[in-house]
Amino acid sequence: MAFRTSALALPQQVGFAFCMTGQALKLPRTKRLVVRNSMTSATSLHDNLIVAQARPASVIRKIREDLENRERSAVDIMEDYLTRLRDRETHVQSFLHVSETAMEEAKLLDDKLAQKARIGPLAGVPIAVKDNLCTKDMPSTGGSKILEGYRPPYDATAVRKLRETGAVIIGKTNMDEFGMGSTTEGSAYKVTANPWDTTRVPGGSSGGSAAAVAAKQCAGALGSDTGGSIRQPASFCGVVGLKPTYGRVSRSGLMAYASSLDVVGCFGSSVEDVAILFQSVAGHDSADSTSSSKDVPSFAETFTPVDKLNSKPLVGVKFGLIKETLGEGVDSSVVSAVQSAAKHLENLGAEVIEVELPKFSLGLPAYYVLAASEASSNLSRYDGARYGRREDAQELVTMYGKSRDMGLGSEVKRRILMGTYALSAGYYDAYYKRAQQVRRLIQTDLEDVLQRVDILLSPVAPTPAYKIGEKADDPLAMYAGDLMTVNVNLAGLPALVVPCGVAEGGQFGLPVGLQMVGKSFDEATLLHSGHIFEQTAPSWHRTVPPLVQ
């Protein structure tokens, strides 16, 4: 079977030259110059949001302040976003559906404000939602033809919570079908482009959400992460992405891919935005038996403004750089970006050590066995009998077969077949059971090392964003790209991705993300450290993607 082949044979990336020297902290200046120069034309074509900012600032907080100070109305803000959304959509193709009621909702909010009524913490904030999260007023297809036109009768818990805090769901974002893919090319509807270079993939499977945030089509977005589906697109698109601890956010209303690995998480253009979004969606939900009843602490409220930070704000925080993620097969530009990020953390007073996880590479094959097994079961309900696409047939079994054949894409079929095989009588012990044993080993390994350090550091993916079509016919190469993210899902740990560098590639360079893996249910430490890192990071971090015309 395909996934038994060594997953470690990472394809060598040839297209990316070194963009950084060993002296990481010096390098960004030159890099930034490159970006700035090439951006000049872009900024003149687009609004000022594209202009390089002093440092990533919370878009959500700004909206809040503007509303409270009556500087902008909710309608103004929404109009602004909707205009930009439509304008950039032709290039990025990140949305599958755009809300028809967003303006109305903004208007209602303005009325409320006029009456001096109390408003929620996310009032008027336009949030995009990955299409595998159910929304009752919008189609929810999971990127699949088999659910074309399907409208759920209920909101996913995360969506409901966002609405309850005042957010406006601006639309549904494109994704690899049912979350199965790393490029968003696996969508049954359209291919989303990376805003940094529209000839490249945005990553996946939450590629639509990441691209929409990068292109400022929304203030933040929800995604889901089963094996890296939030982190890898965040890295590819140069935005912040949080994969929470398993069980921290309710999965109710999330179309299941692999139930024991799936997590709902968020994207933002700053750590603070991600923290605010996460605050809103986290917490126990009686509709999800696997959701945790652990208290959710305050996140963004505890952030120290950058001008009040002392020179060594991370003293006492211990980071572990995972050795196995920086070796052969990983693009050198990625390695140096991560190493320079580690250096920067040291400069902030943190202790950074190198840690070895010898079993790290076992995770990928185990992940693909488990995820495919659960998927083969979870996707059984898409049979054409009750909802979604159905093909006519003379016999029931033929109806099932044809509906699923026409309705499901090739990557989904591949994983259903792999999973069905792995769970079959006579193979269960060799595949599913063994993969569960590996999972436990990985879990124990990661938990052990997290006794010694507070946060683990690694790249997110072996390369920056690659070309659309580059790996479309090579599923193994695509699976290999998940090497650094899947273990985190197997162990159920939280992980934050923050941009940490720009690699050579495209017209304007390509973003590289830093993966920070925290202790179970300790998103607070991740967000806190991530915020300080981001706010003090060298200038290369402060760029935003120039959108080509």
Place this chain on the structure above:
Amino acid sequence: MAAARLVRATMVALPSAFCLHIYSSSKIISRNLLAPGLRYTPQQLHYRFLAISTSAPALSSSPSSPSSSHSVPSGRKKQNRGLPARVLTQQSENRVLEENASGTEYEAVIGIETHVQLSTATKAFCSCPSQYGSEPNSNVCPICMGLPGCLPVLNEKCVEFGVRLGHALHSDIALNSKFDRKQYFYPDLPKGYQISQFDIPIAKNGFLEVDLPVEYGGGYRKFGITRVHMEEDAGKLIHAGADQLSGSSHSQVDLNRAGVPLLEIVSEPDMRTGLEAAEYAAELQRIVRYLGVGNGNMQEGSMRCDVNISVRPKGQAKFGTKVEIKNMNSFSAMQRAIEYEIERQVGLIEGGEADKIVQETRLWEEAAQRTTTMRKKEGLADYRYFPEPDLPEVILTEEYVESIRKTLPELPNDKRRRYETLGLSMQDILVLTNDVDVAAYFDAVLEKGSDVKMAANWIMGDITAYTKNEKLSITELKLSPSALAELISLIKDGTISGKIAKEVLPELLEKGGSAKSIIEKKGLVQISDVATIEKMIDEVLAKNPSQLEAYRGGKTKLQGFFVGQVMKASGGKVNPALMNKILLEKLNG
């Protein structure tokens, strides 16, 4: 899966919120039935159940090996009943044993899988009502319809009922069990898998005891229980134009039943006759009803028995080829189906056609009184079981398991043993213990100190006749157990005669109240005062001098005449025995 014939999907007038068509065609009318029209408020989608698991980690995915599960051995199991061993009668077995010319005797090996619907207010994994008989597709929600994104939340009651039944069947209760997914495609299974328990059932290694009916020769039997596990029911297919799929024009799905909690009870292959199998099922039904975990109604399908049966020459250790029989909706149908099947299989073996006995599922046809092939199994179905990742493991504490044991009522077998010690006949015992409410009524009467035999006779006689006639349950009776006890004690102490008691009973049954007050109000108290009786007799004798003379002249047959006269004079209230005694004395004096 049987090849399902495709059919025209025509929307028929089901009075439901929506119809679910299984089969499509060019004429398809409605497809996305769950689309915009259906609305659920967020509140409706909030499930009020808590997971039973108290210490399951949020990360429920770590695999648990069967060996790591703990179970608590049932304390009852070890107890010997301490009753004299009874002679097993052969009579009932012989009924179905076939014997041929060569003298080969055959025996049947029978195991039973029983599905019992639990009488929880709501379904196993969502908050829909689980009641029977609602309009099709009215008790449904996104969870039991298997809509994308929906997750199961375990109804705590399922676990409680599972433990209760496990205790009642003297089983070992698993302190650490889990749910698994059993996967197959069928239109009545919305998720494409059934949430069930695979390798670690909630209870295992139990037994059940039966006293066979006296009219069949009686006898005590003990049958092993392999396991009891929790699972959810599937929906119901309604085949238009036929009772079953074949021959129907199209089918519709009613998902009211989808997600209704079930306990599946698997027996050891311990039964040898149709009677034993039927009695096993009847006892299981009694236990379910005594425990209050379900109504065990076979007609409504709340209790469904699938029978596995094979035959072999007596004395042979190896089992014959096993056949599964379904679709029996009464105990007597079970018995007849098994007897038919034994005859069929033995006939095939005797006729040299043993190879025609194949592993298959056969349907019992009530009208034709025979079994017919439903589907042939090609090897073992592969359900690709794996642990249900959406539900935490079910972790029970010993205290919890014990606390449930303490709430168990007296079970049918214990009751039968107790009634035996009271001196009742097995025939009476079986009648009285068959219905949990009748037994409770009887016990309540005994509690007031009533005579056992008299109480049994009154309940099995006049009272049962009345409830049957009026189509009442004994629990609806206006005659309270204490009133019956009072009535019996009035007979016993001679206050009234049995005849008076029978006269009073209808009013007590219809209006209730106390026997004593009715008797007093109507002046029906028996006259047992010697002086009063003497006075009445004297008056009768004085009024009938010629008869008295004739009697004394030798016509002693006239005693009956005098008895009648005295009775009449007393309005029937005179104590007959006492009156007879005094009358004789006076006549002969």
